[in-house]
């Protein structure tokens with residue numbers, strides 16, 4: 001929707017009546033400027049709104065004001081530049097300014113796992129809501145986007161109304177976010193669906209107005225009550241985690257009988273009812289979302305007396321953890337049974353490619369375990385080195401792929417960066433001491449590695465399936481596999497930000 005249309009407020013004046021915006025489009029604040037909040041703030045400005053991002057971290061605010069995105073997210077730096085240049089986006093640490101500025105306030109702060117518990121840590125959500133509410137003096141809407149245990153939104157609705165001088169004039173809604181790191185801009189501007197969790201018609205109307213540009217483009221909308229909207233998010237992430245662990249459980253079975261999980265996954269994916277997305281076997285899931293979300297869901301389910309219903313998520317988590325152990329075991333096998341003194345090139349530290357996020361990263365976890373067993377590990381990641389160093393300062397990092405491979409006895413691919421997939425096995429072979437590779441992400445072309453004289457192993461597949469190939473004759477190469485088992489689109493296919 002063009003910007004000029006957005007200022008045409010004659011179509012729906014409900015929001016203006018209720019929030020006293022006097023005929024202008026609502027002004028937005030976005031509290032929390034991490035992956036979710038920074039992306040949301042930039043995208044809302046891209047859609048034509050005046051947006052103020054708020055964070056307690058002055059360094060983050062300073063970086064964003066200077067046009068620097070403090071994490072790796074393809075497409076976001078350019079979108080930030082354009083939004084800042086438009087004059088519609090600013091950032092602050094000042095909650096009073098935010099409360100005064102905004103008609104609609106999005107809460108995008110983190111809900112990490114509590115130390116020593118599976119529960120979500122709601123301190124940041126509670127603080128942000130309270131800080132804001134205490135300063136909001138006129139009718140406004142707070143919209144939670146963070147992933148929270150069911151029941152949080154209803155509790156916060158009461159809390160903010162009690163704290164705010166605006167009282168009942170302050171409304172709260174929930175609008176879960178489904179963006180993937182690495183595709184954050186695209187997922188925000190062209191989401192699969194929008195979910196509005198609301199407790200009043202006013203909240204629904206305000207959300208409809210703010211998301212009108214996306215609704216106009218045909219984005220499906222689900223309007224729900226507050227608890228259902230909270231559950232949609234955790235149910236979605238639990239389903240995705242379950243699908244990944246399902247195929248990895250099949251990998252375990254395949255390993256017991258020398259069957260090939262790559263071929264199995266391909267055959268399953270051709271059944272449209274099953275589908276190939278999130279059916280890619282390998283080292284399993286990590287990151288700041290799926291692992292902690294399935295644990296927090298279980299924890300909350302127990303609290304509300306529905307623990308049995310999601311007990312299976314324990315297994316989903318356990319299967320995922322076993323893939324990491326299996327990877328360490330296979331590296332040890334490739335090293336001849338002894339890791340002490342073995343030089344291992346660990347390729348990847350990020351939890352997935354196109355991200356510098358190392359939170360609960362399977363890659364970093366495996367590298368660290370190999371090191372603890374006495375291996376001489378060198379890690380290389382194109383983007384996540386700095387974050388990896390922050391978490392494990394004593395884990396040696398290489399500045400390049402060739403530096404990591406130099407003299408290695410075993411190479412293990414842990415994150416499927418394009419750089420690793422594009423590398424030539426022959427050229428890599430010239431760098432290493434021994435041509436032995438474990439492909440823990442099913443990302444390399446095993447035939448080419450075998451042809452180049454490498455010992456090639458991967459999870460869930462026989463050492464030599466088919467004739468001379470670890471993948472077996474009928475399985476396509478990585479490029480074709482991507483079509484049959486579509487995961488995320490290639491970064492190059494990422495849509496450009498909407499221009500208005």
Ligand code: UGA
Pocket residue numbers: 147177178179180181182237240244277278279280281282283284285286287288289290351352487
């Ligand atoms: C995930 C969800 O996909 C998003 O929809 C959600 O909004 C987000 O969490 C969130 O809660 O904020 P993200 O954490 O960015 O997004 O990462 P994913 O793309 O889901 O990947 C998660 C992990 O699963 C990665 O470690 C990836 O390597 C692994 N994975 C994914 C597999 O092992 N196999 C697959 O087939 C797919």
